Amino acid sequence: MKKNSGLHWLGWTSGLILGLIICCGAVLYLQTDKIKLGAQAYLYGYPLVLMDLTRANSALSMGPENQLHFTREFPDANFKGVVRPNADTLYTSSFIDMQEGPWVLDMPANTERYELIPLMDAWTHVFASPGTRQGGAHDRCFLLAGPTWQGSAPPELELLRSPTRMVWLLGRTQTNGSADYPAVHRIQNRLRLQSLADWQQQRGQQRGQTPLLKGSVPIESIESIESIQPISPLAQMEGLSAEDFFVRLMRLMADNPGAAEDAPMLQAMAGLGLVPGQTVQLAWPGRWRLALGRWLADRQVGKALKQASADGAWFTPPLLLGQYGMNYDMRAAVARVGLGANLPQDAMYPNTRVDHQGQPLNGKHRYRLHFEASQLPPVKAFWSITAYGADDFFIDNPLHRFALGDRDPLLFNPDGSLDLWIQAQSPEPAKQSNWLPVQEGAAFLLNARLYWPKPQALDGRWQMPRVERLP
Numbered sequence: 001m002k003k004n005s006g007l008h009w010l011g012w013t014s015g016l017i018l019g020l021i022i023c024c025g026a027v028l029y030l031q032t033d034k035i036k037l038g039a040q041a042y043l044y045g046y047p048l049v050l051m052d053l054t055r056a057n058s059a060l061s062m063g064p065e066n067q068l069h070f071t072r073e074f075p076d077a078n079f080k081g082v083v084r085p086n087a088d089t090l091y092t093s094s095f096i097d098m099q100e101g102p103w104v105l106d107m108p109a110n111t112e113r114y115e116l117i118p119l120m121d122a123w124t125h126v127f128a129s130p131g132t133r134q135g136g137a138h139d140r141c142f143l144l145a146g147p148t149w150q151g152s153a154p155p156e157l158e159l160l161r162s163p164t165r166m167v168w169l170l171g172r173t174q175t176n177g178s179a180d181y182p183a184v185h186r187i188q189n190r191l192r193l194q195s196l197a198d199w200q201q202q203r204g205q206q207r208g209q210t211p212l213l214k215g216s217v218p219i220e221s222i223e224s225i226e227s228i229q230p231i232s233p234l235a236q237m238e239g240l241s242a243e244d245f246f247v248r249l250m251r252l253m254a255d256n257p258g259a260a261e262d263a264p265m266l267q268a269m270a271g272l273g274l275v276p277g278q279t280v281q282l283a284w285p286g287r288w289r290l291a292l293g294r295w296l297a298d299r300q301v302g303k304a305l306k307q308a309s310a311d312g313a314w315f316t317p318p319l320l321l322g323q324y325g326m327n328y329d330m331r332a333a334v335a336r337v338g339l340g341a342n343l344p345q346d347a348m349y350p351n352t353r354v355d356h357q358g359q360p361l362n363g364k365h366r367y368r369l370h371f372e373a374s375q376l377p378p379v380k381a382f383w384s385i386t387a388y389g390a391d392d393f394f395i396d397n398p399l400h401r402f403a404l405g406d407r408d409p410l411l412f413n414p415d416g417s418l419d420l421w422i423q424a425q426s427p428e429p430a431k432q433s434n435w436l437p438v439q440e441g442a443a444f445l446l447n448a449r450l451y452w453p454k455p456q457a458l459d460g461r462w463q464m465p466r467v468e469r470l471p
Contacts, residue, residue: 038293077396092171098146122256373416381451397437
């Protein structure tokens with residue numbers, strides 16, 4: 001009797017569990033559309049929230065908004081502030097609040113080094129990119145105005161209007177190694193950012209007076225990029241709950257609205273109770289749907305970013321980089337691995353995680369990257385190849401060498417071709433100048449940078465050569 005009762009209880013419990021599974025499956029099926037919409041809304045808003053976290057992080061680590069801040073040296077292997085840092089340029093950075101503007105950006109002529117000063121709105125769209133490619137050999141002075149500013153630009157100023165309140169100026173100046181720092185510092189120092197009112201006041205002053213401009217940063221107060229200590233914005237993003245994410249997103253969108261073409265997305269989000277500028281009030285089913293949608297979106301982006309080419313071809317981000325239109329998935333993915341990406345016309349970023357056979361790159365092997373003499377990266381400025389660990393940061397090595405490029409004393413072959421050696425162990429002396437170190441037994445990736453690429457790079461006629469794994 002007891003035995004039969006036990007069997008009866010087990011059968012009843014199994015049936016209950018099966019019933020619950022079926023019910024949960026049915027609920028999930030019925031909520032599929034809203035869960036997918038939650039994932040889409042998360043990807044749509046991802047760059048805006050990450051930009052705001054980066055803005056807050058910058059205020060703690062580099063200094064106040066509305067001032068230019070200069071990095072004075074390259075980061076080293078201990079730097080974890082921004083994924084995939086570069087060892088090619090020194091940065092000029094400022095988060096600018098357009099509500100406190102408008103602002104005047106003064107860019108005297110620069111014929112010494114390649115330079116670009118992209119200006120991004122809060123959604124990471126590059127709405128202007130003055131620099132070498134666009135008349136950098138001439139003095140230029142811009143009026144930066146926000147979306148609600150009413151007025152006329154003085155005739156001496158070129159009007160640049162941001163579609164959002166938040167603007168990120170993230171300039172880059174070509175730097176040919178540490179010995180080049182003094183020259184680049186001098187180029188950086190010539191840039192000025194100040195309010196229109198201050199600019200007008202100074203214009204009215206007597207000629208010959210050169211007071212310190214408000215909004216500029218005295219050299220003595222500028223910190224090295226290595227001083228950044230706060231938790232990275234990406235880590236902060238991962239720590240937000242789904243509800244906190246959308247609360248922050250709706251608050252930010254009040255001053256940083258989406259584009260006119262985003263209207264269908266905004267309408268769909270309203271169906272989830274997400275309206276810009278309004279308090280987010282969600283019952284537990286709504287919170288659950290958004291949390292699951294976010295999980296699916298993160299998984300989708302992570303999988304896409306790690307997807308490798310079976311034939312070993314490098315992945316080159318599409319030409320919509322920096323101006324994404326309605327491709328919200330691509331915009332979110334780029335923000336995750338390279339927030340602040342340039343327009344392709346200014347810089348291209350081919351990258352790979354695999355060798356010529358489609359196998360993951362790993363420091364337990366040796367590799368060669370071979371360029372034929374006629375197939376070197378086609379650029380009007382310069383190019384480089386950087387090695388990163390699986391965490392997207394520099395790889396520590398005895399040479400403190402994180403990148404190689406055409407500004408380095410590379411040794412070319414007699415026929416004009418070029419071999420770069422990528423491995424953990426030091427190669428023979430004749431190959432030392434062309435050695436890009438990686439870590440023994442650890443996965444890594446390669447990221448090329450082509451500054452001011454020529455048309456054949458932009459239209460795909462030229463491709464990066466595959467990475468050859470050596471015996």
